[in-house]
Amino acid sequence: MPYQSPVRDFTFLFDKVVGLDQVSATEMFAEATAETVEAILTEAARLNDDILAPLRRNGDLHPAVLENGVVRTSPGFKDGYKAIAEGGWVGISAPEEFGGMGLPLAISTAFNDMISGACLSLGLNPLLTQGQIEALEHHASDEMKALYLPKLISGEWTGTMNLTEPQAGSDVGALRSKAEPLGDGTYAVSGQKIFISWGDHDLGGNVCHLVLARLPDGAPGTRGISLFMVPKYLPKEDGSLGAANSLRVVSLEHKMGLHGSPTAVMEFDGAKGWLVGAPHKGMAAMFTMMNNARLGVGVQGIGSAEGAYQAALEYALDRKQGKTPVEGPGGIIDHADVRRMLLTMKAEIFASRAIALACAVALDMGRATGEADWNARAAFLTPIAKAFGTDVGCRVSDMGVQVHGGMGFIEETGAAQFFRDVRVTAIYEGTNGIQAMDLVGRKMMDGGEQAYGLLEEIQSLAESARTSHAALAEPVWQAAETLREATEWMVGQEMNDRFAGSVPYLGAFARVLGGYYHLKAAIAEEGEAGPRHKLAQFYVDRLLPEHSALATHAMAGAEGLYALSIEELTGT
Ligand SMILES: Cc1cc2nc3c(=O)[nH]c(=O)nc-3n(C[C@H](O)[C@H](O)[C@H](O)COP(=O)(O)OP(=O)(O)OC[C@H]3O[C@@H](n4cnc5c(N)ncnc54)[C@H](O)[C@@H]3O)c2cc1C
16 A cells, blocks of 8 residues: 555644634635645645655665766656646745745645655755745845745745754854855855755756855854855846856765755855845844744654554554454454554654644744734744654654564565654754753743643643543643643753753653643544544553653753763773
């Protein structure tokens, strides 16, 4: 059974769990009615299931290569990309004024989830362009918008983000790339960037690099960084391609997975660039792109988990091994431990997908209403959506390998590819450790207000369901209470004590949010306890309890982490 986009799950989540109706009730997104959304998702599924999913193996077996300075992509990627661009899928949420569909980010988030299950490496390309569109929309001059946005939105041109340098990874402020004013309003950008996804390709059009670099009077650290548009070909006024810019791909990385996505070392040698936003305010502008990309990367994890789950389920139905304890199809699916793995995979995908879509809805509401509360909620949920979504991607695809047994370790089943491809999502776009520090640091500068607001919402739903859904509601209420205590502890600590517990704290928060959305799903299911209720019960009984251990870990402080000296760590 080839990959099938889970359209029914998306429509259920939108209608019953994350409240897309609030978004379509706003003037800005009035066109996003339930019928329109379903029609779009069905069409998106056709593209992903029929055209893109068959390309996944090509990307793995025939990685992008650098030949005579030109990057050649995997077989079929050119046609696959053409189908994405021609379908208008790059610009789902882009402004209509420049040719986009102007639909909520919630819809493009669902699309990004589907494309990640179908073909993660190719899907990364439009994801980066989407982020660039948003950064330009908010920070570029009108002239730059008029020139670049229509081409990016139509998919004729693609976008990249260039932050990382050998000495500047998580610490972006350590970058050394420079930009010298040329006196005509343009800049000469020089420096080396590493790990640049889709830094070059043969899909056609222009490759538009957004590059972080320092102006001569730029202060050290992140405060002195500016953002530049540095295109591969210098565009003429009418948008046609002019001379090649002074930049090149030095090499492509050999990676653990995601082979279909060319990851380039880029050399900018006095390349012509245009400032985006104000001088020295590059980080703010890049953050617009990064926030969008963080949610996008979160759903890369979730979509990959979906692909891995579908493959594991198919294998488990087919593979016979030993006598099973129950009446059923007779495959390994009837063994209790295999059921445990499959249910865990399904329940985790649901929880993480609900969190990501709730984050997208908050972003859409913030945009449509301008209300600070929605923006603050979106900001709080973004690191959780990114880190939990990608952790689920890694864990679920790992379980996918396990369900396959030895055949999971053999490449021809494709189970290992899901695992290898998704691994980087927990690393790029800010490692999951950096996401967790963002959650307990910057996102709790409000004294925990957002966290408490969410916990109240969870407890109030749990209270209202105490009679009708006691076996779900009570544990969810209790878990929220434990998390409230951990939150109180967290906001009262010095930063390094918070950081020491940030990853388990984020994990505990995601666990509780997952319980909340599973409870909502169970409540929404009409009639007798159906599959959503049963899945929620599985989650609440077997996965939610982890929140308690995570909260304990979160509150342990930093001191113990430094208890072993470096000599003791190294055994010297
Ligand atoms: C396949 C791939 C594609 C990529 N695509 C792009 C791209 O398109 N554009 C781009 O600009 N970059 C890209 N990157 C780079 C990516 O964003 C970085 O790898 C990532 O941000 C981590 O930086 P680093 O690799 O230097 O790790 P480091 O920063 O050296 O981190 C190493 C470890 O230390 C931890 N750490 C670092 N600093 C701290 C801190 N202050 N507190 C606590 N822990 C810390 C990290 O969490 C991590 O566990 C890509 C990377 C890969 C592998």
